[in-house]
Amino acid sequence: MTNILFYVLAIVALLGAAGVVLAKSPMGSVVSLLGTFFALAVIYLLAGFQFLAGAQILVYAGAILVLFLFVIMLLNLGAMGSKFELSFAPLQSTRARIAGCIALALALVGLVAAQRASFAAVPERDASAPAIDSMEGLALELFGRYSLPFQATSLLLLVTMVGVIALAKRQRSGDEPAKGEERP
């Protein structure tokens, strides 16, 4: 049952990802991306990672995509058409092919890594310790063992934010910086 569900969701996620690239209108891309995010969230749920699934929906679907929509609606994109159409033109350019090859190579690296990790001996967890997929277990790992990488990540996000604001300010001085630099 779980396996069947996983394959269905994986297909949905992949179709959504293809839709992001192939949709003619940016709005179609965003809607496809929304589908992908949902399928991924349910896959996380199937694997028992409730918090990750919640965060996926809350942060990506609930905040970042809303921001994308906000920006897309501000752009002048011309007529939208009454149906979503696919366009295979992006696949024809050389740049797209190079990008596709890089993405494929990265995906393969990830696949190999996952394969090796799943065959490597998993150390026995202390039975009294809270499970990693519970809120408590996640917090203990995040703020205990991985507290330095966690803080480094937040620093990285801060630097990114400052950098983006600085760049936006320099290019269009006198203009308000684009809304939504805030990380949700």
Added chain:
Amino acid sequence: MDKSLLSDVPQVAIWIARVVVIFGGLVTTAALMSLAERKVSAWMQYRYGPNRVGPFGLLQPLADGLKFLFKEELIPAGANKLLFRLAPAMAAIPSMMTIAVIPIGTLVIDGDTIPLSIAPGVDLGIMYMLALGGLAVYGAILGGWASNSKYSLMGGLRASAQMISYELSLILSILVAVVLSGSLDLTKIVEAQSHGFWNVFTPFGFVAFVLFTIASFAETNRHPFDFAECEPELVGGFHTEYSAMRFALFFLGEYCAMTVMACLNVTLFLGGPSLPFLENTPWWLGIPVFLLKAAFFLFLFIWVRWTLPRFRFDQLMRLGWKVALPIALANLLVAGAWVAFTTKGG
């Protein structure tokens, strides 16, 4: 329910009964809210309000619903049909689903305790609420975009900007209640307050309560923050082009979202089904107490709408980013520090 029968009743039947009662209650409340809105506004403006259908106009929501069902549905030319049809459901369904984790109280029948909640004790109850609650805005955004109308587009645009701006303050004020009660599980948050000491009685709890109430007005697109609709500027906002039942679905979603927000406010800050300063609230008092508290917030939504004028959009943004957000952040920091230093062994 018969007392002696409860042990023979299969668990599934109790689950189904809980779902039917709570879900039915939510939708009925939403329908009655449409009547209450008109009645209260009439009362405030010295009018009668709807009083023709049924006693005191009580059957008005039913009549409205039937009318919506029989109206012709129009889809504007050039509208994106798929999204246009999908958007009302996307607005209504998430708002309805969020009620599942709210603990309304408990029923004790012949010694058996039945929690009156569809999904009691979900480990990540608040996460679930926030994740789904954040999705309700897609209905407004995508519906507004798919309508192929400038007013609808502006409405959708405003809905997305407003939602991003106030979601942060909303989450930060919810986190104060989480920090004070020590759990993301709404049932445990209620338990932590069940000895008569509500979260709102602490200073940071009170600040968070006020911020949450303000943000909940913005999140549900209610006056004085209803810029996504804003009749004088945008005709009807994101639902300008909608008619018949799809239009009604947007309203149903809005009223359901208001009801859930009211329930969440009661649960997080006002002790859920408990009375203040009492060690233990008897279970039969819990449910009416909860409903009364929630009803007060529903009344507040209407009261504010017919009392205050609408903000300007830049005022809304300034309030969200420059006032509410810093206060919410500082408040969370203070609450966290207080809990950290007063908890033993912390």
